[in-house]
Amino acid sequence: MRDAFARTLYQIAKENPKLFIVVADISPAASMALFQKEFPDRFINIGVAEQSMIGVCAGLAMRGCTAFAYTIATFAVYRPFEQIRDDLCYQNIPVTVVGVGGGMAYSTLGGTHHAQEDVAVMSALPNMSVIAPCDPLETELATWTCSQSKGPVYLRLGKAGEPVLTADALEPFQFGKLRYLRRGEDVCILSYGPIMKMAMEIGKKIEETGQTVSVISVHTLKPLDKEGIALALKAHSKAIVIEEHSQEGGLSAKTKQIAWENNADCRLFTFSLKDSFLHTYGSQQDIWKAHGLDARSILNELLIS
Amino acid sequence: MNGGVEKNRYIQYRKRILQLSQKIGALHIAPAFSCLEIVDAIYFKMMRLNSLKPVKYLDTFILSKGHGAMAQYVVLEHLGILLESDLNNLCQPSGKLGGHPDYGVPGIEASTGSLGHGLPIAIGMALADKVFKIDRMVYVVMSDGEMQEGSVWEAMLIAPNLGLNNLAVFVDSNDFQVLDRISKINPNFYPIKEKVQSFGWEAIEVDGHDSWLIYEKFIKRKGKTPLMVIANTVKGKGVSFMENNPIWNFKSPSKSEYESALKELDGGLLT
Numbered sequence: 045m046r047d048a049f050a051r052t053l054y055q056i057a058k059e060n061p062k063l064f065i066v067v068a069d070i071s072p073a074a075s076m077a078l079f080q081k082e083f084p085d086r087f088i089n090i091g092v093a094e095q096s097m098i099g100v101c102a103g104l105a106m107r108g109c110t111a112f113a114y115t116i117a118t119f120a121v122y123r124p125f126e127q128i129r130d131d132l133c134y135q136n137i138p139v140t141v142v143g144v145g146g147g148m149a150y151s152t153l154g155g156t157h158h159a160q161e162d163v164a165v166m167s168a169l170p171n172m173s174v175i176a177p178c179d180p181l182e183t184e185l186a187t188w189t190c191s192q193s194k195g196p197v198y199l200r201l202g203k204a205g206e207p208v209l210t211a212d213a214l215e216p217f218q219f220g221k222l223r224y225l226r227r228g229e230d231v232c233i234l235s236y237g238p239i240m241k242m243a244m245e246i247g248k249k250i251e252e253t254g255q256t257v258s259v260i261s262v263h264t265l266k267p268l269d270k271e272g273i274a275l276a277l278k279a280h281s282k283a284i285v286i287e288e289h290s291q292e293g294g295l296s297a298k299t300k301q302i303a304w305e306n307n308a309d310c311r312l313f314t315f316s317l318k319d320s321f322l323h324t325y326g327s328q329q330d331i332w333k334a335h336g337l338d339a340r341s342i343l344n345e346l347l348i349s
Numbered sequence: 350m351n352g353g354v355e356k357n358r359y360i361q362y363r364k365r366i367l368q369l370s371q372k373i374g375a376l377h378i379a380p381a382f383s384c385l386e387i388v389d390a391i392y393f394k395m396m397r398l399n400s401l402k403p404v405k406y407l408d409t410f411i412l413s414k415g416h417g418a419m420a421q422y423v424v425l426e427h428l429g430i431l432l433e434s435d436l437n438n439l440c441q442p443s444g445k446l447g448g449h450p451d452y453g454v455p456g457i458e459a460s461t462g463s464l465g466h467g468l469p470i471a472i473g474m475a476l477a478d479k480v481f482k483i484d485r486m487v488y489v490v491m492s493d494g495e496m497q498e499g500s501v502w503e504a505m506l507i508a509p510n511l512g513l514n515n516l517a518v519f520v521d522s523n524d525f526q527v528l529d530r531i532s533k534i535n536p537n538f539y540p541i542k543e544k545v546q547s548f549g550w551e552a553i554e555v556d557g558h559d560s561w562l563i564y565e566k567f568i569k570r571k572g573k574t575p576l577m578v579i580a581n582t583v584k585g586k587g588v589s590f591m592e593n594n595p596i597w598n599f600k601s602p603s604k605s606e607y608e609s610a611l612k613e614l615d616g617g618l619l620t
Contacts, residue, residue, distance in 0.1 A: 062481075064477075066427050082559045086480070088476070088511075090507055091503075091506065091507060091510075093503040093504075093506070093507060095465075095499070095500040095503055096469040096472070096500060096503045096504050096507055097470065098469070098472065098502065099466060099468070099469020099470045099472070099504070100469050100470075100472050100473035100476065100507070101473060102459075102469075102471060102473055103470040103471060103473020103474040103475070103476070103477070104468065104473040104474070104476060104477050105473075106458070106459070106470065106473070106474060107473070107474050107477035107478065108477075109477050111473075125462060126466075127466065127469070127500070130460060130462075130463050130466055131459075131460075131469075131470060132465055134452075134460055135452040135453075135459070137461050
């Protein structure tokens with residue numbers, strides 16, 4: 045995903061002479077080299093200084109530039125929270141804060157590197173938009189969308205090596221709208237980010253039981269397509285939310301709220317990260333499993349219910 | 350030395366702020382009195398105009414010590430950028446001015462109020478101007494208390510790396526934070542000038558209540574790097590009982606205090 049981001053940003057920079065990327069000593073690696081070489085004035089490594097990264101982006105955008113701030117998700121969101129709130133959101137300045145490795149992507153590096161409540165925190169801010177693409181193709185489209193935004197955006201990316209999942213999507217990527225990747229009649233699965241791959245596998249398993257399954261990419265978490273979710277809850281007898289995010293303030297919590305507000309009568313199952321720091325290590329899937337987010341646990345719970 | 354015209358203006362500013370304070374429960378008076386001459390010097394002597402009618406500036410001013418808002422408001426009122434009615438409706442539901450500068454209000458180029466935000470924003474603006482070769486200065490007024498924020502030191506490290514000689518920061522150095530003297534709470538903050546210079550800035554020290562002296566030092570700058578002017582000031586300057594007394598950081602005077610403050614200002618104690 046970070047390669048897709050870097051490639052796309054380079055393409056945008058070729059068209060938009062006012063595009064800047066400000067990084068806090070973390071870069072989207074080799075794929076950024078071309079950008080850096082061709083536009084050295086517009087690739088700024090501000091140093092290990094996330095607060096200044098955001099403030100400087102605000103100043104650039106207030107001069108009419110398109111500014112992207114980029115670092116590891118935890119550092120992009122938590123350290124400079126007040127700069128994001130005051131400089132970007134309160135002033136409503138179009139800056140994209142890119143958090144790479146959202147969720148548990150840095151699975152071996154411990155809780156300091158796990159952005160497990162970033163969507164909730166960023167969604168709580170007025171004027172902020174939140175986008176979390178599920179694969180490299182959505183990352184490209186999301187990056188273009190961010191570069192056109194009139195206000196601040198949090199772009200939550202995975203890390204590297206995520207497979208393409210949306211090549212056969214039934215609908216185009218549209219900011220603020222649900223995107224059906226598959227359409228069925230009985231069950232709908234709502235998900236976002238790289239855990240979509242597991243959500244699709246679970247969808248296939250459910251189809252083996254004879255039910256048909258819709259898989260929906262909720263790439264825009266804010267503004268959330270509440271109407272689209274309400275319709276999905278109406279159209280299916282069973283709805284499942286799978287997200288790599290805390291149960292507090294993420295898509296699960298919001299879907300429950302929408303279900304309540306719309307008198308939904310489908311059954312609703314939500315699978316999120318626990319509201320807990322687990323202090324465990326391993327692969328990203330190992331961490332998900334420790335949080336109860338693995339295909340077997342999810343299927344078991346769905347079958348028992 | 351401040352000339353007669355300036356001296357009169359500085360007294361009028363203070364009287365206006367005191368007058369407005371009578372309608373509001375509490376106001377940051379002393380922090381405004383501390384930086385009035387600095388703000389005035391920047392607007393009247395340093396910033397270049399784009400147009401005279403209406404008054405529009407080519408250069409940018411950011412009041413990073415947002416709690417000094419009253420100083421900026423009265424200067425903007427004097428310039429006609431803010432209207433008398435804007436100030437009369439200060440902190441009222443019908444008005445547009447609050448206790449801290451808010452982006453989008455005429456003459457206000459950044460929302461401040463939380464300390465340590467103005468300098469990084471100014472760096473972004475100055476950087477854009479450098480890259481696109483626009484001849485424009487960015488002026489920032491920061492407080493010495495504000496310099497305890499980590500973001501200020503981050504930004505101080507960064508600005509010289511980016512070659513921003515189009516950035517000038519004025520520190521309102523009154524040796525006070527909310528509760529006490531900085532020299533008591535944080536004695537290792539001093540000396541400031543040497544610290545700033547060691548970060549790659551041009552740093553100069555000046556009497557922060559003498560606008561001509563501030564200007565003189567400013568135009569004599571080398572101008573190769575970002576500039577920090579450490580302007581030594583008195584918190585609450587101009588009203589004896591408000592000077593160097595931390596309770597006047599955020600407080601409106603009673604009627605009798607107000608009257609005696611006006612009398613002092615009319616007596617021309619302000620030098």
